[in-house]
Amino acid sequence: MSYYSKQWSTATPGYLIFLIDQSSSMGHIWVGDKTFAQYTSEIINQTINELIATNAAGESVKNRVFITLIGYGGNHDVKDIRSDYINNYSERPLRVDIFSKKVSDGSGGFIEMEMEVPIFLEPISSGLTPMSDAFKFAKKLIEGWITKKNDNPVPVIINISDGRPEGGSEELNKIEVENTIVAANEIMKLQTLDGYPLIFNVHIAKNEKEIQFPEFEFELNDNPMAELLFKISSSVPFVYKQAAKDLELNEIGDNAKGFISNASPETLLKFINFGSSGGVNRSTIYRD
Amino acid sequence: MKVSVKGFIYHKAAERFVDCFDRYGYNLSTNKFAISDGVSKSFFPDIWAELLVNDFIKKDDRIDLFNLNEYKNIQKEWIKKVGEIVAKPDQKYFVKNFFIQGRSAAATFVGLHFFKEGNILKWEAIALGDSFLFFVPENFVPENFNENKIFRLSSQNNLHFNNFPDFFDSRNPDNKGKIKQKNKDLKSGTFYLMTDALAEWFVYHPLNAIEIINNWKSQKDFQDSIDSLRKIDLTNDDCAILQIEIQENYINDIVYDKVDVTDYSELLRLEKEKMIVDAPIPESFDVEKKIYNSTFNDSLPELVKLDNYYSDNGEKKKDTGERKETKGVENNFLPDQIIIENEKKNSEKINIEFKINNKESESSFLNLIIRKVLAPFDIVYLHHKSKPKEFKNNIPSDSDVKSTTDKF
Numbered sequence: 001m002s003y004y005s006k007q008w009s010t011a012t013p014g015y016l017i018f019l020i021d022q023s024s025s026m027g028h029i030w031v032g033d034k035t036f037a038q039y040t041s042e043i044i045n046q047t048i049n050e051l052i053a054t055n056a057a058g059e060s061v062k063n064r065v066f067i068t069l070i071g072y073g074g075n076h077d078v079k080d081i082r083s084d085y086i087n088n089y090s091e092r093p094l095r096v097d098i099f100s101k102k103v104s105d106g107s108g109g110f111i112e113m114e115m116e117v118p119i120f121l122e123p124i125s126s127g128l129t130p131m132s133d134a135f136k137f138a139k140k141l142i143e144g145w146i147t148k149k150n151d152n153p154v155p156v157i158i159n160i161s162d163g164r165p166e167g168g169s170e171e172l173n174k175i176e177v178e179n180t181i182v183a184a185n186e187i188m189k190l191q192t193l194d195g196y197p198l199i200f201n202v203h204i205a206k207n208e209k210e211i212q213f214p215e216f217e218f219e220l221n222d223n224p225m226a227e228l229l230f231k232i233s234s235s236v237p238f239v240y241k242q243a244a245k246d247l248e249l250n251e252i253g254d255n256a257k258g259f260i261s262n263a264s265p266e267t268l269l270k271f272i273n274f275g276s277s278g279g280v281n282r283s284t285i286y287r288d
Numbered sequence: 289m290k291v292s293v294k295g296f297i298y299h300k301a302a303e304r305f306v307d308c309f310d311r312y313g314y315n316l317s318t319n320k321f322a323i324s325d326g327v328s329k330s331f332f333p334d335i336w337a338e339l340l341v342n343d344f345i346k347k348d349d350r351i352d353l354f355n356l357n358e359y360k361n362i363q364k365e366w367i368k369k370v371g372e373i374v375a376k377p378d379q380k381y382f383v384k385n386f387f388i389q390g391r392s393a394a395a396t397f398v399g400l401h402f403f404k405e406g407n408i409l410k411w412e413a414i415a416l417g418d419s420f421l422f423f424v425p426e427n428f429v430p431e432n433f434n435e436n437k438i439f440r441l442s443s444q445n446n447l448h449f450n451n452f453p454d455f456f457d458s459r460n461p462d463n464k465g466k467i468k469q470k471n472k473d474l475k476s477g478t479f480y481l482m483t484d485a486l487a488e489w490f491v492y493h494p495l496n497a498i499e500i501i502n503n504w505k506s507q508k509d510f511q512d513s514i515d516s517l518r519k520i521d522l523t524n525d526d527c528a529i530l531q532i533e534i535q536e537n538y539i540n541d542i543v544y545d546k547v548d549v550t551d552y553s554e555l556l557r558l559e560k561e562k563m564i565v566d567a568p569i570p571e572s573f574d575v576e577k578k579i580y581n582s583t584f585n586d587s588l589p590e591l592v593k594l595d596n597y598y599s600d601n602g603e604k605k606k607d608t609g610e611r612k613e614t615k616g617v618e619n620n621f622l623p624d625q626i627i628i629e630n631e632k633k634n635s636e637k638i639n640i641e642f643k644i645n646n647k648e649s650e651s652s653f654l655n656l657i658i659r660k661v662l663a664p665f666d667i668v669y670l671h672h673k674s675k676p677k678e679f680k681n682n683i684p685s686d687s688d689v690k691s692t693t694d695k696f
Contacts, residue, residue, distance in 0.1 A: 007523075007524070009300060009301075009302070009524055010300065010301075010302045010303050010307075011300065011301040011302035011303075011524060012524075015696075049382070049385075052382050053329075053331075053382065053386055053391065054329040055329075056331070056382060056383070056386065057307050057309075057328070058332055058334070058373070058383075059373065059379070059380060059383050061382070062303075062307065066695070066696065068692065077683050078683045078684060079684070080684050080688055080692055083692040083695060084695065085695070090380070090382055096381055101388050113374075113384060113387075113388050114384070115384070115385055115388050115389075116381035116384065116385060117385070118381065118382070130683075133683050137683065137684050137689070140686075140689045141689060141692055141693060144689060144690075144692070144693030144696060145693070145696055147693075148693070148696045149696060
């Protein structure tokens with residue numbers, strides 16, 4: 001069996017970890033009147049709701065994926081906002097917003113139905129950017145996962161940030177960057193039967209030149225944040241390439257890293273869908 | 289021609305028959321056979337797959353790809369059936385949402401029909417998606433194997449099996465992909481209709497597959513064999529197969545011999561019975577037997593609406609039916625104690641105390657209690673001795689890590 005070929009299933013659930021920057025800079029306006037934090041929360045809520053949809057079997061939701069939401073920044077440094085199987089997310093959102101909508105009744109008429117939009121993550125934006133501690137915490141969780149589920153699909157981390165790791169001073173910032181690289185690389189060296197855990201990074205920004213799936217560091221125009229995230233991003237496995245194509249992201253080269261620099265709001269949505277797709281991994285090559 | 293039919297169906301590993309989205313069917317009076325695979329990431333695909341199969345096999349007439357009205361009628365039937373489920377009281381928000389959003393079901397399909405044209409017996413088939421029809425002629429000799437001797441029909445040209453096959457859509461007027469159709473004289477040999485996992489295995493291991501399939505004599509044989517194959521080279525997916533063997537008997541008509549096709553609805557019924565017997569009863573779940581027995585009464589409502597409940601501070605609340613009241617995390621973690629009473633029947637109060645060590649099962653256990661035990665009661669008091677865990681405002685400790693990894 002080749003690496004990255006395991007499918008998310010009830011027998012072998014996937015593990016998805018979102019690392020969410022909740023530092024003060026995420027409070028800046030990004031889309032319309034929404035801040036980076038607000039829009040990012042919206043996208044993650046949509047993504048979880050979409051995962052509920054794709055794992056729904058009629059009236060129940062199959063536990064094909066376990067999701068951890070880790071916030072870093074805010075007033076809490078690093079926080080396990082929520083860790084649960086997808087069915088538990090579906091059963092217990094934080095709250096539900098209600099809208100009305102008219103729908104076809106199948107006989108030419110319409111009925112008005114209430115649409116309930118679940119919320120799993122609230123936007124937060126304050127404090128520093130303790131990215132390294134977030135990765136260290138994620139590493140412990142992944143080690144725990146591998147101990148119990150080594151035969152499952154590799155865990156996937158999606159890190160969303162608008163800025164560099166921060167420690168509070170120039171010197172501490174430098175240490176924080178180094179620690180982030182160490183922690184992320186330690187995660188990428190962990191091994192499961194399905195391969196090495198994947199780290200996909202997205203740096204969100206307003207009106208900056210976007211770079212998708214770079215293959216080489218020189219493509220990053222000496223941008224220190226981009227260079228850091230490039231270093232801590234996994235190479236994109238083959239099985240994720242079709243997902244990128246389906247989502248109309250840029251074509252992924254042979255050496256491409258799972259990283260987008262200066263992502264626009266539209267690209268953030270696509271990238272998170274890409275990272276949470278589980279890949280398209282059902283291509284058997286065995287023959288008699 | 290003498291015709292024998294075998295058919296088996298099995299769910300994915302670690303799932304149940306109720307989770308299976310493959311369907312098949314046959315009708316000996318119309319000489320039709322069909323198999324369909326509901327695409328798992330679509331909305332109520334099992335209902336759609338079943339409707340496609342049943343509609344195909346019920347009619348005596350030839351396959352007509354251009355009968356759009358017929359197709360629209362099946363779509364209307366799907367909307368009607370799903371609409372009824374969506375409209376159930378206390379239906380989950382995501383089920384309602386997905387219906388309102390216009391989500392549809394998708395299913396692959398293969399249909400086979402035997403008929404006479406003039407005095408000649410013929411077969412005709414259609415296929416869409418990665419479900420396959422294979423025909424292995426009677427004179428097939430494994431020693432002289434040539435892949436071209438096996439006829440196959442599918443809209444999957446490139447034999448690349450993935451999660452995005454062509455399909456019939458339950459709401460949209462257009463299918464994804466182009467339907468393939470074939471019409472030939474009927475000759476001795478065996479037709480195999482199968483959904484994607486088995487088809488993929490058959491395509492890449494034809495000799496081995498034919499030998500193994502021919503040895504499946506019962507549903508148990510089939511399940512045992514699939515369990516073994518999944519450890520080697522069979523994808524963990526729902527599996528369904530119809531095997532239709534044609535033998536020359538020098539009668540120019542279809543005469544059915546053995547028909548041994550597992551009845552999916554019977555498998556469901558047996559599974560339901562077994563689940564009731566196997567329902568988890570925690571040791572500390574101390575409820576009077578007469579009450580517990582009542583949980584297995586099929587006439588109970590699917591999901592209870594808690595008319596009243598008490599919050600932690602003892603304040604009596606009226607459940608307004610709003611999700612915010614009943615679905616929030618704070619209100620939905622497992623209480624330490626539940627007190628129930630039935631005002632109408634004036635029965636005694638029952639105390640239920642919980643000591644659940646396995647927190648992972650907390651949510652599903654509460655759900656079970658609500659559905660199965662509390663349903664008949666008018667008043668339910670939820671009592672929490674302790675508050676849900678608050679997150680600390682610092683870097684998670686090892687015990688925080690443990691509390692998460694315990695859920696894996």
